[in-house]
Amino acid sequence: MRKKIVAGNWKMNKTLDEAVALVSEVSNMIKDEVTSDVQVVLCTPSLYLTTLKPYLEGQTRIALGAQNCHEKASGAYTGEISAPMLKSIGISYVILGHSERRQYFGETNAQLAEKVNIALANGLTPIFCCGESLEQRQNEIHLDFVRTQLTEGLFHLSPEQFANIVIAYEPIWAIGTGLTATSDQAQEMHEILRKHIASHYGAEVADNTTILYGGSANEKNAAELFAQPDVDGGLIGGASLKSREFTTVVKANK
Numbered sequence: 001m002r003k004k005i006v007a008g009n010w011k012m013n014k015t016l017d018e019a020v021a022l023v024s025e026v027s028n029m030i031k032d033e034v035t036s037d038v039q040v041v042l043c044t045p046s047l048y049l050t051t052l053k054p055y056l057e058g059q060t061r062i063a064l065g066a067q068n069c070h071e072k073a074s075g076a077y078t079g080e081i082s083a084p085m086l087k088s089i090g091i092s093y094v095i096l097g098h099s100e101r102r103q104y105f106g107e108t109n110a111q112l113a114e115k116v117n118i119a120l121a122n123g124l125t126p127i128f129c130c131g132e133s134l135e136q137r138q139n140e141i142h143l144d145f146v147r148t149q150l151t152e153g154l155f156h157l158s159p160e161q162f163a164n165i166v167i168a169y170e171p172i173w174a175i176g177t178g179l180t181a182t183s184d185q186a187q188e189m190h191e192i193l194r195k196h197i198a199s200h201y202g203a204e205v206a207d208n209t210t211i212l213y214g215g216s217a218n219e220k221n222a223a224e225l226f227a228q229p230d231v232d233g234g235l236i237g238g239a240s241l242k243s244r245e246f247t248t249v250v251k252a253n254k
């Protein structure tokens with residue numbers, strides 16, 4: 001059975017004190033619901049990961065994640081963070097290929113394939129982002145575009161490696177805009193992605209792949225989105241910055 005996940009992408013937000021307060025609040029609020037099987041991942045700024053870890057001591061349902069890593073293990077890449085570094089501080093998830101990184105830092109599918117490789121080699125679970133622009137959707141090339149992102153970024157992996165991948169479908173037009181995909185639009189794309197995975201890896205691997213939805217998901221729309229048969233949870237940006245709202249989103253993933 002595939003894992004249900006709700007991941008928060010904090011992006012470049014929060015000072016250290018604010019980050020400690022938010023992690024502590026989320027941890028306390030989630031402790032109350034010990035029976036739930038949802039994995040929560042908090043992708044905070046990498047700078048804070050080591051400091052935040054002790055605040056989640058004993059919390060089996062909340063993991064910390066990074067928002068990116070470099071495709072090389074080490075070297076002269078000023079300002080970058082590597083997968084071995086994340087492993088060395090006990091981090092288990094890393095977001096790769098977020099549309100903001102593709103847009104502002106020029107990340108390509110080929111580069112992301114390398115990032116996926118090094119993340120997996122260091123025991124990290126990649127949360128691999130994909131998603132189309134509004135223009136691509138209006139031109140009806142969105143399905144092919146997103147399928148190609150998966151093919152080029154992930155389909156070089158063996159089935160055993162692929163089993164460690166989490167996918168996040170995030171239509172670019174829905175990220176940070178308040179324009180959420182309808183639950184039908186999300187379900188349509190998630191189903192198509194699952195079929196695409198099945199065509200390469202077989203039905204069992206596809207069935208076990210966690211596919212998250214991201215793009216203006218919040219406490220009001222999360223339950224309907226998560227109720228779709230191929231939506232296994234969410235990657236949450238803005239709504240992950242407030243403990244009560246984020247916790248409500250987590251609890252909506254039943």
Ligand code: PEP
Nearest residue numbers: 175176214215216237238
């Ligand atoms: C994101 O950036 O991953 C995201 C989903 O952002 P938001 O929820 O703010 O649209």
